[in-house]
Amino acid sequence: MSKTAPKTYITSGHSGCAGCCDAFAAKFTLMGAGPNTIVINPTGCLEVMSTPFPYSSWQVPWIHSLFENAGAVASGVEAALKALGKKDDIKVVSIGGDGSTMDIGLGALSGAFERGHDFTYVCMDNEAYMNTGVQRSSGTPFDASTTTTPAGKVSFGNPRPKKNMPAIMAAHGSPYVATTSIGFPRDMIRKVKKATEIVGPTYIHAQAPCPTGWGFDTSKTLEIAKLAVETCLWPMYEMENGEITQVRKVKNPRPVEEYLRTQKRFKHLFTMKGGEEEIKKIQAIADWNIEHFGLQ
Amino acid sequence: MIDPAYRKKMVVVEGSYAVAHSAKVCRPNVISAYPITPQTHIVEHLSQFMADGEIPNCEYVNVEAEFSAISTLIGASAVGARTYSATTSQGLLLMHEALFNTSGMRLPVVMTVANRAVSAPINIWNDHQDAIAQRDTGWMQLYVEDVQEACDTLPQLYKIAEDNEIMVPGMVCMDGFILSHVYEPVVLLEQDLTDDFLPPFQPKDILDPEDPKTFGAFASPDTYEEFRYLHEQAMQKALPKIEAVAKEFEEVYGRYHGGLIDGYMLDDAEIIIMAMGSILGTIKDVVDKYRAKGEKIGVLKVRSFRPFPKEQICKAVKNAHAVVVLDKNISIGTNEGALFTETKSCLYNSKVRVPVIGYTVGHGGRDIPVESIAKVIEETKKVAKSGITVESQFLDLKEELL
Numbered sequence A: 001m002s003k004t005a006p007k008t009y010i011t012s013g014h015s016g017c018a019g020c021c022d023a024f025a026a027k028f029t030l031m032g033a034g035p036n037t038i039v040i041n042p043t044g045c046l047e048v049m050s051t052p053f054p055y056s057s058w059q060v061p062w063i064h065s066l067f068e069n070a071g072a073v074a075s076g077v078e079a080a081l082k083a084l085g086k087k088d089d090i091k092v093v094s095i096g097g098d099g100s101t102m103d104i105g106l107g108a109l110s111g112a113f114e115r116g117h118d119f120t121y122v123c124m125d126n127e128a129y130m131n132t133g134v135q136r137s138s139g140t141p142f143d144a145s146t147t148t149t150p151a152g153k154v155s156f157g158n159p160r161p162k163k164n165m166p167a168i169m170a171a172h173g174s175p176y177v178a179t180t181s182i183g184f185p186r187d188m189i190r191k192v193k194k195a196t197e198i199v200g201p202t203y204i205h206a207q208a209p210c211p212t213g214w215g216f217d218t219s220k221t222l223e224i225a226k227l228a229v230e231t232c233l234w235p236m237y238e239m240e241n242g243e244i245t246q247v248r249k250v251k252n253p254r255p256v257e258e259y260l261r262t263q264k265r266f267k268h269l270f271t272m273k274g275g276e277e278e279i280k281k282i283q284a285i286a287d288w289n290i291e292h293f294g295l296q
Numbered sequence B: 001m002i003d004p005a006y007r008k009k010m011v012v013v014e015g016s017y018a019v020a021h022s023a024k025v026c027r028p029n030v031i032s033a034y035p036i037t038p039q040t041h042i043v044e045h046l047s048q049f050m051a052d053g054e055i056p057n058c059e060y061v062n063v064e065a066e067f068s069a070i071s072t073l074i075g076a077s078a079v080g081a082r083t084y085s086a087t088t089s090q091g092l093l094l095m096h097e098a099l100f101n102t103s104g105m106r107l108p109v110v111m112t113v114a115n116r117a118v119s120a121p122i123n124i125w126n127d128h129q130d131a132i133a134q135r136d137t138g139w140m141q142l143y144v145e146d147v148q149e150a151c152d153t154l155p156q157l158y159k160i161a162e163d164n165e166i167m168v169p170g171m172v173c174m175d176g177f178i179l180s181h182v183y184e185p186v187v188l189l190e191q192d193l194t195d196d197f198l199p200p201f202q203p204k205d206i207l208d209p210e211d212p213k214t215f216g217a218f219a220s221p222d223t224y225e226e227f228r229y230l231h232e233q234a235m236q237k238a239l240p241k242i243e244a245v246a247k248e249f250e251e252v253y254g255r256y257h258g259g260l261i262d263g264y265m266l267d268d269a270e271i272i273i274m275a276m277g278s279i280l281g282t283i284k285d286v287v288d289k290y291r292a293k294g295e296k297i298g299v300l301k302v303r304s305f306r307p308f309p310k311e312q313i314c315k316a317v318k319n320a321h322a323v324v325v326l327d328k329n330i331s332i333g334t335n336e337g338a339l340f341t342e343t344k345s346c347l348y349n350s351k352v353r354v355p356v357i358g359y360t361v362g363h364g365g366r367d368i369p370v371e372s373i374a375k376v377i378e379e380t381k382k383v384a385k386s387g388i389t390v391e392s393q394f395l396d397l398k399e400e401l402l
Helices: A021-033 A045-050 A070-083 A098-103 A106-115 A165-171 A185-197 A218-230 A256-260 A264-270 A275-293 B004-009 B015-025 B040-051 B066-079 B089-094 B096-104 B147-161 B191-197 B224-253 B279-292 B310-317 B338-348 B370-386
Strands: A037-040 A091-097 A120-125 A176-181 A202-207 A237-240 A243-247 B011-014 B030-033 B059-062 B083-087 B110-115 B140-143 B170-175 B183-186 B261-264 B271-275 B297-302 B304-306 B322-327 B356-360 B392-394
Touching (some): A021 A091, A021 A185, A021 A202, A045 A091, A070 A091, A070 A106, A070 A120, A070 B030, A070 B059, A070 B066, A091 A098, A098 A120, A106 A165, A106 B066, A120 A165, A120 A185, A165 A176, A165 A202, A176 A218, A185 A202, A218 A256, A264 A275, B015 B040, B015 B083, B015 B110, B015 B147, B030 B040, B030 B066, B040 B083, B066 B089, B066 B096, B083 B089, B089 B096, B096 B224, B110 B147, B140 B147, B140 B224, B147 B170, B147 B183, B147 B191, B191 B224, B224 B304, B261 B279, B261 B310, B271 B279, B271 B310, B271 B338, B279 B370, B297 B310, B310 B338, B322 B370, B338 B356, B356 B370
Parallel strands (some): A037 A091, A120 A202, B030 B083, B083 B110, B110 B170, B140 B170, B271 B297, B271 B322, B322 B356
Antiparallel strands (some): A176 A237, A237 A243, B011 B183, B261 B297
């Protein structure tokens, strides 16, 4: 980042893996939100690696409660700030993984958005339960091999496509929902900043490739994140009041095969009989994204 | 006789209204709750107070489930807000995981529990199984005998919970329907007296960007055990505090409901009946009749179940010939209720040698008539004379249904 880049509020020295996507996601989120922020963090890699008592990497007030209640805890933080007359100065931001956001914590998050609490929820989607050993979540993409959806003699891995989380959050009447990627830090910082400045419940869904869970070299995190966008498997867009208002165009989309080849979780597609057909199905997902979001 | 001046202050209102009024005068900043029978009227009355603008500087969060109610209060309490909720039965069970989290982070959330049986079979009436199932969550639990005590215990519990030496959440346990839905004469808590008695919540550590702190960190085997030890120490500090605050309350409001325990005809009692909650009223009526006949029967009310007043119980029963414990709950697999188990446990290594029997009673709202209490007393008299034959049993089982 340039010298004029915003300050980060999470220190180095945490115990994240080399090339950790969560560390990037947290850093970019706080660069967007700024220092007058209270962070709510559900259980996950980020919480574990950043707060081994008595140490903490957080230079902003931070609270972790449980795996499934970040939406409700954020509601309480926001309500208390309002009641105590502090809300105008302080932003409330929750940062959670795909499991806590899209699966176990969806009820609490839905409640918070339906009630219209003024906070920003950032989902750093690394597409499986990385903290517990790479098990499938509803953010896991079609045909990815995880420890609970392993590729095998009669399986190509995860049989279902990703849950369309941004659409679900937009359906709550959120004034601002955006997708982004840690491979595009400026985009992510801008969107988080915008989200935290809008009054009401806002949602950022960021793809965050995990070297350990996806099986790639630790130096490649940002590169692979960019590939997901360039192959149109990760469309980046903004929605305001339920309507798509901005889309990041991809001039010359690359074939999905280039992205899939970089990761062990898709390795079986290149070795198993019938793998070619599966890759075509994944290409169809990218093609649908191009068409649906107008990526070209 | 009730002093006429005091009688003038009394009003006949529903228990839930009186409790909601108490919560209001404690000046909560965040209330979060989900309606569930028989707690419903408490949150409805609070909602009306909010709608009428009667609770200043307060946000009421209408959540989608009890799990979020308690989670909302975790966030709010960490910011420095005084927080309140009410729940019961399945709602309390749904909060279970977050109850540990509240107390582990040492957030002094206060809640009213309108005690109710748990499913299955589904049953909406009173017993204590819901709260007893939360006994190891690290919350204080104070059980109340009547509506006035349910009202008066709320500001007391805030004062205990928010003490910087304690910082442990607590629940006021009141019998569902029997107390929540009864109309009886009470004195509603006065705002000015409550303001004098209960100072604003001033925690040392809060979530504040001016002085960033980390709440709910990750603790390894190197550090986790000490957190548990300090939590236990805080509960031990709460023991004398509960006694002291009950006396402070009496000085300000003129009412005393007991500290950790309370006695009725206890000093010279040869037979002692122990219990928690509204059943104590029935027991006291029966004891009055025995006393009229010259029989030395006494009542030991246990007000604080967590922290558990071991010393006070040992002292209270030391001269008795036999003790019987009535429990509106059962720990399935032990054939006995929790208060019975814990009473025996605290006596075992003490110098007090007194036979103790138990009855598990009133499950799912089953009525406990005075005749049954008399039957229990007769059984305990036999124990005093010739020892224990049955250690613990259900009261008034309907054999024809088995």
